[in-house]
Amino acid sequence: MLQRTRAAVALTVGVGALALAPSAMAATTVSSVAATAADPVVSSVKIDPEPIVVTGSPVGAEFTFTTSGAGKVDFKIKAPGGDWTPLEVKPAPHGLESKWTATRTFDTKDREGRWSYIAVAHGEDGKEDTESGRFTVDVRRHRSLDTRITGFDARPEPVRKGAEFGVHGRLLVEGRHGWQGYGGRTVDILFRADGSSRWEKVGSDRTDRFGRFSESGTAERSGTWRAVFGGGRGVDRAFSGTDHVRVVTPPRREDSRIVGFNASPEPVRHGRYLTFTGGLQVEHSGWKGYRAEVGLYFKPTGSSRWQHVKNVSTDRSGHLRTKAKAYRSGHWKFVFDGNDDFRPVSSGSDYVRVIRH
Known part of the structure; x- marks a missing residue:
């Protein structure tokens, strides 16, 4: 007044x-x-x-x-x-x-x-x-500043065993103008496996100027995650909420193979079409043709790098047939990237010489 x-x-x-x-x-x-x-x-x-x-x-x-x-x-x-x-x-x-x-x-x-x-x-x-x-x-005598951890999250959830996994959150401190990001502070990441009563420190991160922190790793066991700030002189400790993450074991993948791969004609004239054939098979109570998408790759002579040319879909019997123009001599092959049920596989390569007349 x-x-x-x-x-x-x-x-x-x-x-x-x-x-x-x-x-x-x-x-x-x-x-x-x-x-x-x-x-x-x-x-x-x-x-x-x-x-x-x-x-x-x-x-x-x-x-x-x-x-x-x-x-x-x-x-x-x-x-x-x-x-x-x-x-x-x-x-x-x-x-x-x-x-x-x-x-x-x-x-x-x-x-x-x-x-x-x-x-x-x-x-x-x-x-x-x-x-x-x-x-x-x-005047706040003998009173430490309050802190809190917000937005703590562990993801993805559920996660496949062996897959990349991460946690993140934000550390805040009570300042003169309300709650604000607390930068430059170490936040520990704790994990408690299902069936255990003991928390283990599995990592830590230093907050950025906005108070944000994160940590990543490989998912191995189902359990509960949390973040902890240890506090300091004149500053209280802070604990995040907990987040339970279930780690699932993917089913065993069966073998696959590409048979009969061939590129023709050989040699081929520059700019003319090559025809590629083969078959994709999977092990499922014996080898059977499999319907899926397969990539066609080319490696020019003198190069060590395979180049993706196009994708090809097999028919119901797993047969493959496609065409592509040839401009340089080199090796060709089919590649199946695999999926949740079957492992990836590559065919043998076939060398084709390109001639100019």
Whole structure:
């Protein structure tokens, strides 16, 4: 709450003043206007930070205000139940006004509660203007900052055994402006296997400037995951919620094979079509033709890298047949990438020479 007071100057005009000449009256009017314009004014008192929160280390606060028509200023503060204490103020230009700044450091020895302030601007002839108000000092003695872990998640779930797996979350700390990311802190990742009562530390990560952390690895056992921040001086520990993840063992995959692969004709003229044939078979109570998608690959002479050319679908009996134009001599082959039921496999390669006539 702000309060403003201004000293008033009363002018008494005698009866004889009515007999003043017009020029004298004009001079008196101009003089009065000039005196009014020179009245001191104090305004725009600000405290930074507000409230002033002391959690352990001293906190510096800055008090600023502006004045006009003032030759001298005073600024005082008062603790609850205490006496007024003047602060040193320093001026700086501020347009047509002057800006004044005072500083004061608050620590755990200060009283908490609603403090008072008063800013006074002194002008000529004893004129002055004042602005007063209150601000809060919150002293948290022997109190650690609260922390929390939010958004903790372990995924995917369920996950196949041996597959890539990860956890992530965010560490927050209670600051002056509410909960905010707590960067540069180590968060441990804990795991408790199904059937066990013991938590194991399996990894850790350092939070980024937003408080985010993550950790990844290979899924091996079903169990429960959680994240823990160990705290520190003046900062509490934090535990995430738990997340249970089931690890499933994929069914045993059977063998597969590509038989009878052939590229023809050989040799082939540059830019002409080659025909590729073969068959995809899988082991399922004996070798049987299998319907699936198979890739055709080519490796030019002198190269060590196989290039994907196209995909081909087998028929119901597993037969493969497709065409592609030949531009360079090299090796060709079919590749089956496998699936949940059958293992991947590659055919033998077939070399074809390209001739130019």
